Amino acid sequence: MMEHESKPGAETSAAASALPSVDEVVERLERFWTSSDVAIVSGDDVRGLNFGRYRLEQIRGQGAFGVVYLAIDTQLNRHVALKVPRAQVLADVEKRGRFEAEAAAAAMLDHPGIITVYEAELTGPTPYIASAFCPGPDLGEWLAGEHERVSWSDAAAFVAKLADAVEYAHNHGVYHRDLKPSNVLLMPIDQQAGLDGRLIDYQPKLTDFGLAKISQLTAAETRSSLLLGTPLYMAPEQLESNRGAPPAAADVYSLGCLLYELVTGRLPIEGDSYIQILDRLRDQPPAPLRRLVPAAPRDLERVSVKCLEKDPVARYASAGALAADLRSCVDGAPIQAREAGWVSRIKYWCTRPQRIRDAGWYMMCVQLLLIVWLSVVSLGANLVIDLPLVALSRIAAELCVFVFVIHLPMALVGWFTTRGHRWAIHAGLYLTLINLIAPAGFFLLPNPPLYADIYSRIEASKYVAFTTCSLVLIAELGQLLLYAAAIVAWRHLPQNQTRKN
Numbered sequence: 193m194m195e196h197e198s199k200p201g202a203e204t205s206a207a208a209s210a211l212p213s214v215d216e217v218v219e220r221l222e223r224f225w226t227s228s229d230v231a232i233v234s235g236d237d238v239r240g241l242n243f244g245r246y247r248l249e250q251i252r253g254q255g256a257f258g259v260v261y262l263a264i265d266t267q268l269n270r271h272v273a274l275k276v277p278r279a280q281v282l283a284d285v286e287k288r289g290r291f292e293a294e295a296a297a298a299a300m301l302d303h304p305g306i307i308t309v310y311e312a313e314l315t316g317p318t319p320y321i322a323s324a325f326c327p328g329p330d331l332g333e334w335l336a337g338e339h340e341r342v343s344w345s346d347a348a349a350f351v352a353k354l355a356d357a358v359e360y361a362h363n364h365g366v367y368h369r370d371l372k373p374s375n376v377l378l379m380p381i382d383q384q385a386g387l388d389g390r391l392i393d394y395q396p397k398l399t400d401f402g403l404a405k406i407s408q409l410t411a412a413e414t415r416s417s418l419l420l421g422t423p424l425y426m427a428p429e430q431l432e433s434n435r436g437a438p439p440a441a442a443d444v445y446s447l448g449c450l451l452y453e454l455v456t457g458r459l460p461i462e463g464d465s466y467i468q469i470l471d472r473l474r475d476q477p478p479a480p481l482r483r484l485v486p487a488a489p490r491d492l493e494r495v496s497v498k499c500l501e502k503d504p505v506a507r508y509a510s511a512g513a514l515a516a517d518l519r520s521c522v523d524g525a526p527i528q529a530r531e532a533g534w535v536s537r538i539k540y541w542c543t544r545p546q547r548i549r550d551a552g553w554y555m556m557c558v559q560l561l562l563i564v565w566l567s568v569v570s571l572g573a574n575l576v577i578d579l580p581l582v583a584l585s586r587i588a589a590e591l592c593v594f595v596f597v598i599h600l601p602m603a604l605v606g607w608f609t610t611r612g613h614r615w616a617i618h619a620g621l622y623l624t625l626i627n628l629i630a631p632a633g634f635f636l637l638p639n640p641p642l643y644a645d646i647y648s649r650i651e652a653s654k655y656v657a658f659t660t661c662s663l664v665l666i667a668e669l670g671q672l673l674l675y676a677a678a679i680v681a682w683r684h685l686p687q688n689q690t691r692k693n
Contacts, residue, residue, distance in 0.1 A: 243320065244313075246274050257281060258291075262325060265310075271325040272310060276318065288319075295321050297366045297401040305357025307377060307399040326397055328380045332373035334391070335453070344488040346392050347454035348495075348518040351447055354396045355515035358443050361398070362511060367439045368401060371446035372425040373453075375400040391454070423469050424459050425449045429504050431470065441504035444511055448499025451518075455492070456484040460500055475502070475546060491529075492521045498529040503539075542677040543684040548617065551671070551678035552609030555620055558667045559603035563595050598627065609678065617682055621675040628668050 241248045246263040249271075253260040258277040265272050281287045295312035298321075302308065308324040329337075342350075354376065361368060368375075378394035427445035429437040452460045460478030463469035478500055481493040495517050501507045508514045508529070517527040541547070570591045602623055608616035 243274060243276070243318070246272065246320075246322065248274070257287065263322075265322070272322045273307075273325045275321040275323070282319070291319065291321075294401045298323070298399075300364050300366060301361055303357050303360040304395065305353060305397055306361065307397050323399070326377040326379050326399075328378035328389075328394055330374050331376040331378060331396070331450075334378055334394075335373055339390075341457055342391050342454045344455050344485060344492055345522050346390070347451060348492060348522050350391050350394075350396060350454065351451045352515040352518040352522075354398070354450065355447055355511040355518065357396070357398050358447065359510060359512040359515065362440050362443070366401065368398065368443050368446075369430070370400065370426075371398075371443055371450065373450070376450070423466065423473065424461065426473070427504065428473050428502050431474065437504035438509070440510055441507050444499055444507045444514055445501075445504075447511060447514060448496060448507075451499065452478065452481060452496055455481060455488060455496075458484070475544065477502070489521060491517075491527045494529050495521060495527060542680040545681055545685060547674065547677040547681040548612060549610050551617070551620065551674035552606045552611075554674050555606030555609065555624075555671055556603050558671055559599045559606065562664070562667075563599045563603075566591055566594060566599075602627070609675075614682065617675065617678050621672070621679060624668055624672045624675055628665065628672065 243261075243263065245266050246261075247266055249262045249264060251259060252262050252273060258275055258281065261274045261276070263272050263274040264270070277288070277291050281291060292314050295309065295314060298307070298309040299312065307326065309321060310324065311322040313320050358368065358371070375398065377397045377399050378389075379397050380389060381393055381395055382389070425446045427437075427442040430442055449460055452458075461469060461472050461476065463472055478496075481496045482488050482490065495514070498506075498508055498517075499514060508517075513528065517529050520527045570587050602620070605616050605620050605623060609620050
């Protein structure tokens with residue numbers, strides 16, 4: 193009897209022991225990568241290496257995340273592209289999740305413009321994704337080759353095909369979020385076409401859904417602490433997670449980047465550093481398309497502008513609408529796109545986080561300039577006008593009151609505003625409203641209350657006071673508008689971004 197008794201949890205322990213441990217998985221992958229890396233370094237091919245039922249032939253692409261091989265499915269006797277993650281990816285929960293999400297997203301899609309996934313192994317000791325093999329180059333490799341500039345009509349027709357595939361994915365709840373040339377494979381329509389083929393000789397095929405967002409998933413399941421996407425092709429809202437932007441808008445922006453690059457030969461946003469690119473991505477509009485390619489029709493430029501709007505709501509509502517307008521451009525038919533109105537542009541400008549810093553810096557500069565101006569007037573008064581000692585004492589007292597009670601505190605409020613403090617943003621708005629009353633009083637009172645001893649001794653003092661107060665009033669109005677925009681921007685900050693009280 194005792195021999196047949198089992199301890200509690202024995203079955204669970206036995207089942208667990210049947211699965212490979214993490215150390216065994218990593219060790220197996222490291223042995224696999226060691227042989228593969230030797231082949232890469234030495235320049236030899238990888239023929240003879242087997243990966244389950246797949247026989248490897250050559251490396252087609254590699255990166256920090258994994259390697260893509262051209263392999264033969266020995267059971268079905270067909271070529272496949274085999275994507276295998278690196279060992280360190282399995283130790284990172286987020287990266288492994290991306291690998292699994294890529295398989296899940298791509299498996300949902302069956303479209304001529306999307307690479308077909310045949311099989312995915314996610315639970316075994318060596319995960320992989322087996323997909324259809326595309327013999328052509330990717331768009332990035334093709335652009336790097338020696339080619340004549342693509343005609344605007346060919347570029348529009350090509351991006352329209354790509355937009356059809358993106359629209360299909362969106363209709364099935366999958367949003368790519370990382371559209372770029374290296375993720376667009378070129379399937380030769382004519383099998384003789386290679387790297388030297390024309391763009392219209394290829395059928396574009398989307399691949400690499402590693403950053404795809406599936407609409408059924410929750411925000412927590414798709415949020416990443418890393419910056420998603422490639423900065424040169426990413427939409428501005430991808431810098432700020434959880435902004436409530438339409439999910440299709442980011443892919444529409446990336447399609448606009450590809451269109452712009454194909455037509456003009458350059459990217460819409462460029463920079464000398466990563467940080468500079470991100471800064472320009474937020475606020476700087478791209479150069480008009482027709483300035484670089486005058487032969488392009490005005491409608492195509494309007495389509496480009498619509499795709500590359502900073503405000504995601506102002507872009508095309510869908511990739512399908514973009515595809516329709518691109519085909520209308522090629523056919524010479526009217527397009528549906530209309531540029532965003534000035535109301536929409538002002539609204540978007542007010543919601544940018546940069547407005548908070550702008551308001552703070554503006555207030556600091558205005559208040560410090562006023563302090564300098566008041567000091568110069570006070571110190572220079574005795575040089576220009578012969579004032580009695582009593583008047584000079586009164587002017588000095590007025591200077592201290594205005595500097596230490598009004599202008600210096602407001603300059604400090606401006607500094608705290610640049611630091612993003614909530615109280616400073618609201619205090620700056622209220623103080624500006626209060627200070628607008630003082631300059632306005634100069635227009636109503638017969639004699640200016642500030643530095644009356646100086647103005648009473650200047651000819652045409654009314655005109656001098658009027659001009660001075662007008663300039664101050666204009667500066668304060670600008671300050672008021674910026675602080676109103678800063679409050680709007682603060683209310684539009686992402687919920688997960690730190691807000692200072």
